Amino acid sequence: MLVTRYGHAALLVESGATRILIDPGTFSRDAVFDLTGLDAIVVTHQHPDHVDPDRIGDLLEANPGATLLADPETAARLGSPWRAHRDGELTLVGDLELTGVGEWHAVIAEPLPRVANVGVLVTASGEPTLFHPGDSYAVAPPEVDVLAVPLSAPWTKVAETIEFVGRVGPKVMFPIHDCTVSEAGHGVYWQHVSRFGGVPDARDLPQDGTLDM
Template sequence: MGRMQITRFGHAAVLVEAAGSRVLIDPGVFSPDETFALEGLDAIVVTHQHPDHLDQDRYGGLLERNPDALLLCDPETASIAQVGDWSTNGDGVETVVSDLTLRGVGAQHAVILPTIPRIGNVGVMVSAAGEPTLFHPGDSYEHAPEGVDVLALPLSAPWTKLSETVDFVQRVAPTTLFPVHDRTISEAAYGIYWGQLTAHSGVQDARLLGQTDATTA
């Protein structure tokens, strides 16, 4: 199996480098400026419209630096995006980028409160022949696709609780995982969340295996 390089850029933003291609997922408001200075991207994928997944004020510059990148997002985000020619992703939709395949997973954001309308959310699986398969679910624990080697795991949000997080990991059953969606946890409490998750899910942290570079926690 080939070596996929994964770099975290704060909260939900993840750069995936595999099969000679570079894909950036969810460049949001909690991500540092260096996220929006990336160049040489083959695709930019946004799972949903919330600002912690797409920074409307900064992503225009990212598109200018990557004019040939495929832009892929859920249908609702495509309808409101202020800049760029976005293609729509959907559950089961496969988009080929060079030797990579991007497959959409799911359709809706997790329930935050019964009184808050649910918006669209399409997670993404990134795969290529001879490479591990990565799954970034966006903001949802609803779907547990088969064949996931590396899980980008949303660790904390208004829609999560730890028992559901552990259950999600066990249903996906990845080989390894690493945290995303974690800027809502204080530094003092972070070890409690992650320690409980790894202890009870039984899945090893991909960072301990050298599969990810955590550039920004």
């Protein structure tokens, strides 16, 4: 399995000939919207840093055969051919199995309405299992090998991130959702999470880095 970051929460996951893109949002690298040959595009929730409303259409045109999965609210907003991806639902895409995890975005502030959030487990026979939780620490699925951990957000703090990492218990982790802090701030957050999260292989994968597992 090959995982490439495209900035913030956007990940390209490749296994064999199968290519899955997760959360191409406004903070993503421009190059993510030039990708072709995608077998699926997965959106965890409707916030623009996870799905760019101005550029998602061009990405779909460049990948007309891709399976399109999103949480139920986002699927309804984007319309056909997007399909609702719900907690526990499994979708087969080429060599990969995509399983929905969770239902709700973490609370940002009590006056703000919560939106749906469905993370995704990505796995295949003989491959490690990757978990991208979107914007929630609510669910820690079992047997996760690789965790893409949201490092900084208006809805969390470092102690909660460390607690979540401990509950998931991955063998490998790397940061996502880190465009909300400066480069200097990133180092402070990552130092705490990597030091106290208890993960054997904690990799500070850069915004355009690649992980080969």
